[in-house]
Amino acid sequence: MSDSVGDPTVVDLIDDLEAIQTNLESEATREQVDEAIATARRIGTPPVFGRVIRGFDRADLTEATVGSLLLGIPMFVEGGTNEAGSYIATRPLAMIVTIALVVGLTVGIIYVADIQDVRVHEPFFGLVPRRLVGVLGASLLTATAMMTVWGRVDWAEPWFAVSQILVAMVPMSIGGALGDILPGS
Template sequence: MSDAGADREPGANAEVCADGDAGGSADDPPADPEIEDLLDELETLEETVDDPDEREQVRETMRMARRVSTPGAFGRVIRGFDRHDAAEALVGSVVVGVPMLVEGGTLEVGEFIAANPWAFGVTLVGTVGLVIGVLYVAEIQQVEIHRPLFGVVPRRLAGVLTISFATAFVMMTAWGRVSWTDPWLALCQIVVAFAPMALGGALGDILPGS
């Protein structure tokens, strides 16, 4: 399947990384193999259509096909990473991040990491591993991987991590929780906030009803 139809579908066990041009990951995709074949053909057609109106008609047909069968809340296959998914990840990051921003312990842990560079690497690696576990290992939902960035990095993983880190960076700076007179300390404190915010972003992206 191409990444044109960025939606959640029952069926496979990996993540399609889409640019979000078609669909919306909130739609419920079909379980019927025949409908999946139809979607394959529609996605291929969408890539060859130049006229915006015709392309929108193809996308609407795809959305309607995905609603033919409604899966349960859990166990859906999540496809694509579009603006809707990015917004979900942002909301999840903020919900988890606000308590971290007002908690003094975040700054204290950041000071410890700044004094122990090995802890910086451990925190980053642990955060990435945690997000990978939520998205691809825990099977809260089934997430498809297709056309990863540079042939290696899943777009959903990159999107969640980037949005979560950017949210931590902006909020910690805007709320005066870090001082950039010491960039290393500020970065370490932001990474401490980033860790739980990345978890919140991953859960916000894939949980049912989000």
């Protein structure tokens, strides 16, 4: 009955049941359809939380990029990002700690915090999760592109530019991880 494109939903089922109900003559049958509609409404749509998440596709990459942008845009316009980047550029231990923070926060949000049931699916080299690479890659590429386009980094000094991008990636990796897993795809 339903003419919707794609996979049917509970809403499609309810619409179909309501259409059937209008043509029923028996009161008992109409009550049965009412009960079926009530059950379908209780089922509703699947929850955002509690889904099992597998794989990493274009939709996930898009969600990670949008999440990165949401937390990254303030970093692009804030001068403190460049100051912190210049600071860690001259301190190798601070650079290593920042890299560990970016990776650790991303792993923690996606796999440890138990916000969603995220499964590792077909890891690169049998070890590196595709989702982790995708979220970190989206954050890195977005930070590099935006900071370059907006003139926030000077590529005449590449080490300082990379350090400043790394500082912007701290919140961007958080946004990317949350943007990817919260919609539950």
